[in-house]
Amino acid sequence: MPCETRVFAPATVANVACGFDVLGFALEHPGDEVRLAKTDGTGTIAITKITGDDSRLPREADKNTAGVALMAMAQAIGFQGGLELELHKNMPMGSGMGSSAASAVAAVVALNALLENPLDRMELLPFVLEAEKSACGSAHADNAAASLLGGFILVRSTQPLDVIRLKYPENLHAVVVHPHIEINTGETRRILRKQVPLSSAVRQWGNVGALVAGLHNGDMGLIGRSLEDVIIEPSRGLLIPGFESVKQAALQSGALGCSISGSGPSIFALCDGEASARQTGSAMASTLKGLGLENDLIISKINPNGAAIISRKA
Numbered sequence: 001m002p003c004e005t006r007v008f009a010p011a012t013v014a015n016v017a018c019g020f021d022v023l024g025f026a027l028e029h030p031g032d033e034v035r036l037a038k039t040d041g042t043g044t045i046a047i048t049k050i051t052g053d054d055s056r057l058p059r060e061a062d063k064n065t066a067g068v069a070l071m072a073m074a075q076a077i078g079f080q081g082g083l084e085l086e087l088h089k090n091m092p093m094g095s096g097m098g099s100s101a102a103s104a105v106a107a108v109v110a111l112n113a114l115l116e117n118p119l120d121r122m123e124l125l126p127f128v129l130e131a132e133k134s135a136c137g138s139a140h141a142d143n144a145a146a147s148l149l150g151g152f153i154l155v156r157s158t159q160p161l162d163v164i165r166l167k168y169p170e171n172l173h174a175v176v177v178h179p180h181i182e183i184n185t186g187e188t189r190r191i192l193r194k195q196v197p198l199s200s201a202v203r204q205w206g207n208v209g210a211l212v213a214g215l216h217n218g219d220m221g222l223i224g225r226s227l228e229d230v231i232i233e234p235s236r237g238l239l240i241p242g243f244e245s246v247k248q249a250a251l252q253s254g255a256l257g258c259s260i261s262g263s264g265p266s267i268f269a270l271c272d273g274e275a276s277a278r279q280t281g282s283a284m285a286s287t288l289k290g291l292g293l294e295n296d297l298i299i300s301k302i303n304p305n306g307a308a309i310i311s312r313k314a
Contacts, residue, residue: 004037005113006310009106010150010303011091012098013174013268014142017227017259018207024098024142025152026303027174030091032102033310034066036110041082045070052089061085065131069104072130073111077118083111092296094182096262098143104131105147109307121149121306126161143262150306152215168302169218173277175255176298177246177284178266183239192235200230220256220272227257227270240265242291246284253283274299 010031016023039046045061061067066087073079085107093099108124125148129139145153145163156162207226214222237243237260246267250258254276255269269284271277277299285297 003114004035004313005110006033006035006312007106007110007113007307008033008310009102009109009147009307011095011102011176011298012143012146012262013176013266014096014098014140014146014262015229015232015260016211016268017229017233017257018204018211019142019154020229020232021140021142022155022208023153023211024146024155025168025174026146026150026306027097027176027298028300028303029298030097031147032090032099032106033088034103034106034110035086035088036070036107036114037084038114039082039084043074043080044082045074045085046083047085047087049086050089051087053087053093056093057087057089063134064103065100065135066103066107068134069108069127069131070111073108073124073127076127077115079111079115092178092182095178096183096260096264096266097176097178098147098262100135101128101132101143102147104128105144105307109148109309113309113312122163124148125163129158129161146306148306150304152302154212166212166215168215169220169223170301171273172215172220172223172302173271173274174298174300174302175250175269175271175277175281175284176261176266176300177281177288178296178298179241179288179293180295181241181265181293183263183265192232196231203228203230223270224256227259229259233259236260236264240267241293242288243267245291246287249283249287250280253280255280258284274301 014024128144133139152166152168211226250269258269261268
């Protein structure tokens with residue numbers, strides 16, 4: 001049985017325009033990395049090192065999403081041994097790319113590997129949701145499930161938990177631009193309207209259904225027409241400088257559609273093929289830079305695998 005495991009968990013795009021809290025997909029990069037090792041302690045989880053966080057994340061296990069997920073998993077399966085955790089943040093926090101979820105996903109996949117995989121991937125998801133709840137107050141599964149399972153996911157329900165992996169066209173590429181500003185997820189949830197007009201809800205439901213159909217059938221035109229958010233984007237877009245300009249630049253460059261990644265400030269687009277993605281990414285990044293906002297550009301296929309074990313040592 002291994003006594004040390006390293007795991008990578010990828011960044012994600014959640015909501016995917018019309019699918020607030022129910023749609024998400026995994027990126028190939030960036031992501032978080034965890035090293036988890038067994039110790040002689042009894043029931044202790046020690047976070048010994050965190051990099052890439054500018055000393056902002058708590059080192060106490062019960063206040064860190066990776067630690068919270070480990071605590072929930074250990075309690076559920078009756079594991080009473082000691083654990084030592086290193087967390088390497090290789091993606092920006094507060095970026096709208098599932099940073100908190102990635103840390104928790106990497107941690108539970110690492111513990112599962114240390115214990116010779118007693119649980120399947122779907123059985124690990126509730127522990128990640130406990131961590132998400134501790135981070136932002138709600139156990140939304142769109143980032144968590146996408147990072148854990150990979151591919152494109154639909155969360156039909158969280159109570160009971162019901163997550164469906166969706167078919168999608170292999171040539172689908174994502175572009176994400178991350179302006180160097182930070183938006184707090186909790187704050188962006190508080191500004192959302194508690195009630196919406198029935199006509200807006202009907203339009204949004206239609207877009208979600210059509211997007212799932214477009215993904216399944218490989219219908220790029222239908223995917224593009226469905227990447228419309230009439231409920232969440234109008235509020236959150238106001239918090240992102242230059243959002244409308246970046247969106248127009250993406251669409252004019254040939255993107256299928258463009259919207260906010262998670263709660264922002266990152267902005268994503270979906271494209272038909274790598275060439276289109278590179279052209280779109282260049283236009284989006286240049287638009288932000290023209291507005292005086294430095295940014296990171298990510299171009300990625302949909303990551304079909306999610307979290308991955310890097311190494312295991314006895």
